[in-house]
Amino acid sequence: MAPRVLSSLSFILLISLSSNIIGSHSLSHPTCAPPPPVVPVPIFSTDVDLLQFALNLEHLEAEFFLYGALGHGLDAINPELAMGGPPPIGATKANLDPLTLRVIAEFGYQEVGHLRAIKTTVGGFPRPLLDLSKHNFAKLFDQAFEHPLKPPFDPYANSINYMLASYVIPYEGLVGYVGANPNINGYVTKRLLAGLLGVESGQDAYIRGWLLERAEERVLPYHHTVADFTIQISALRNGLAKCGIKDEGLLVPLELGAENRTCNNVLSADANSLSYSRTPAEILRTVYATGDEHKAGGFYPKGGNGRIAREFLEDY
Numbered sequence: 001m002a003p004r005v006l007s008s009l010s011f012i013l014l015i016s017l018s019s020n021i022i023g024s025h026s027l028s029h030p031t032c033a034p035p036p037p038v039v040p041v042p043i044f045s046t047d048v049d050l051l052q053f054a055l056n057l058e059h060l061e062a063e064f065f066l067y068g069a070l071g072h073g074l075d076a077i078n079p080e081l082a083m084g085g086p087p088p089i090g091a092t093k094a095n096l097d098p099l100t101l102r103v104i105a106e107f108g109y110q111e112v113g114h115l116r117a118i119k120t121t122v123g124g125f126p127r128p129l130l131d132l133s134k135h136n137f138a139k140l141f142d143q144a145f146e147h148p149l150k151p152p153f154d155p156y157a158n159s160i161n162y163m164l165a166s167y168v169i170p171y172e173g174l175v176g177y178v179g180a181n182p183n184i185n186g187y188v189t190k191r192l193l194a195g196l197l198g199v200e201s202g203q204d205a206y207i208r209g210w211l212l213e214r215a216e217e218r219v220l221p222y223h224h225t226v227a228d229f230t231i232q233i234s235a236l237r238n239g240l241a242k243c244g245i246k247d248e249g250l251l252v253p254l255e256l257g258a259e260n261r262t263c264n265n266v267l268s269a270d271a272n273s274l275s276y277s278r279t280p281a282e283i284l285r286t287v288y289a290t291g292d293e294h295k296a297g298g299f300y301p302k303g304g305n306g307r308i309a310r311e312f313l314e315d316y
């Protein structure tokens with residue numbers, strides 16, 4: 001009986017707490033301020049490393065989107081946020097259609113906001129060295145298809161190639177934020193994480209929706225379709241991360257589709273249609289393209305920055 005009594009008591013306490021909160025607001029004029037936090041600690045020290053870790057991905061997103069749309073990156077838009085980190089390797093303007101260009105420019109500016117929000121809330125570190133060269137993307141796509149694509153894949157050549165390359169990017173942020181969520185405890189840092197996760201998910205959904213409309217088109221001059229590309233990239237990432245299926249292409253076998261009733265897969269999610277989550281180690285294995293969080297490579301030739309990424313590298 002004891003647990004039942006306890007749970008009834010907590011329910012009553014919760015109701016009285018909420019009615020106090022709601023009551024104190026509804027008696028006065030309408031307000032836009034949120035109710036006071038249940039745990040009045042804005043940032044826990046343990047929140048800091050996890051949110052700073054995300055800067056590695058946010059820097060990657062910022063440079064890829066800004067360069068892709070505008071032909072210049074953070075150093076031209078908001079150089080202080082780079083904190084003296086080296087400029088990215090090989091990033092360049094992509095050959096985008098007008099609508100895609102507008103959306104990618106918006107994504108790029110959003111990433112500047114994400115960097116500012118994280119760095120002003122929990123502090124940060126200099127931009128890591130990023131390899132955004134077409135050569136690096138070509139290597140990744142060759143790895144995904146397990147043979148060299150001929151000619152080598154060029155992410156900047158056209159909108160389809162660029163969106164396929166983008167398929168690689170905000171998804172890592174999305175699953176990383178879902179993974180960090182249970183360990184973020186401050187009310188300010190929770191709010192920050194939710195805000196970042198919301199926009200990151202929106203970017204991923206736009207990219208996936210854009211690609212789904214072209215799922216059956218061939219990615220010229222190759223014989224593979226857009227859907228094939230997404231399936232291969234997701235499979236590669238699952239292999240690198242070494243933690244089962246947490247990444248799904250645009251078409252899936254029925255057993256992976258929503259409620260096992262559809263092969264259509266505009267969003268990548270688990271059996272209950274909840275977003276997958278990844279740990280920092282899983283993310284590093286993937287974005288380093290080495291399958292090893294202790295071994296830098298891929299987009300980060302010298303590894304990520306911040307305590308979490310550096311500790312893995314020092315362990316090696």
Ligand SMILES: [Fe+2]
Pocket residue numbers: 058061110111114173200
């Ligand atoms: Fe972001």
